[in-house]
Amino acid sequence: xxxxxxxxxxxxxxxxxxxxxxxxxxxxxxxxxxxxxxxxxxxxxxxxxxxxxxxxxxxxxxxxxxxxxxxxxxxxxxxxxxxxxxxxxxxxxxxxxxxxxxxxxxxxxxxxxxxxxxxxxxxxxxxxxxxxxxxxxxxxxxxxxxxxxxxxxxxxxxxxxxxxxxxxxxxxxxxxxxxxxxxxxxxxxxxxxxxxxxxxxxxxxxxxxxxxxxxxxxxxxxxxxxxxxxxxxxxxxxxxxxxxxxxxxx
Numbered sequence: 001x002x003x004x005x006x007x008x009x010x011x012x013x014x015x016x017x018x019x020x021x022x023x024x025x026x027x028x029x030x031x032x033x034x035x036x037x038x039x040x041x042x043x044x045x046x047x048x049x050x051x052x053x054x055x056x057x058x059x060x061x062x063x064x065x066x067x068x069x070x071x072x073x074x075x076x077x078x079x080x081x082x083x084x085x086x087x088x089x090x091x092x093x094x095x096x097x098x099x100x101x102x103x104x105x106x107x108x109x110x111x112x113x114x115x116x117x118x119x120x121x122x123x124x125x126x127x128x129x130x131x132x133x134x135x136x137x138x139x140x141x142x143x144x145x146x147x148x149x150x151x152x153x154x155x156x157x158x159x160x161x162x163x164x165x166x167x168x169x170x171x172x173x174x175x176x177x178x179x180x181x182x183x184x185x186x187x188x189x190x191x192x193x194x195x196x197x198x199x200x201x202x203x204x205x206x207x208x209x210x211x212x213x214x215x216x217x218x219x220x221x222x223x224x225x226x227x228x229x230x231x232x233x234x235x236x237x238x239x240x241x242x243x244x245x246x247x248x249x250x
Contacts, residue, residue, distance in 0.1 A: 019235055027040070109183045194229065
């Protein structure tokens with residue numbers, strides 16, 4: 001884990017979502033003030049869904065500088081956008097179709113291509129958008145990350161050779177529980193972000209949260225998140241934080 005990190009434990013699902021949206025809004029405003037744009041990478045899954053749905057609520061939507069916001073994905077499955085497993089498709093359903101953002105400002109992964117071609121294409125898209133020179137990595141202003149019960153992040157799974165990648169920005173990988181092709185950002189890209197927020201909710205995540213904070217030996221991909229220039233925050237709900245004690249996280 002990063003040297004600097006903060007833990008926030010939300011009391012209920014609405015507070016969890018509200019805090020997540022507040023972080024998004026404050027990061028967006030700070031980034032636009034700093035360099036005129038806000039670049040964020042988001043995950044799929046069920047945990048961030050309540051946050052995404054609040055984006056479309058006027059109280060919050062009106063505070064987000066949508067015209068300067070560029071949305072990327074940390075990973076996605078190579079399935080049609082209409083498939084429930086599509087991270088991009090769920091984002092469209094949960095907020096993108098309901099907020100005043102141009103389609104030119106969301107940068108979905110090209111999952112319709114062959115997986116390796118899709119990875120190369122998205123990598124070139126990142127290089128072009130961020131105007132990267134050889135050997136450079138994009139700097140996202142904010143990255144939201146979920147954590148699997150096995151400690152995986154994005155589509156970087158325990159024991160995968162993708163965890164050793166040092167140069168590529170995007171990889172084609174397989175999921176741990178299926179043969180569905182996926183595209184994922186690599187660890188060097190994630191660790192180059194200005195701010196990384198782990199979003200973890202539910203009793204099913206309590207054990208992995210406990211293990212991540214207790215274990216000193218590197219075992220889980222989530223432990224490899226160590227930003228080179230940014231901050232780490234853990235946003236947990238009470239169920240996910242069930243097994244934590246002050247001695248565990250102190």
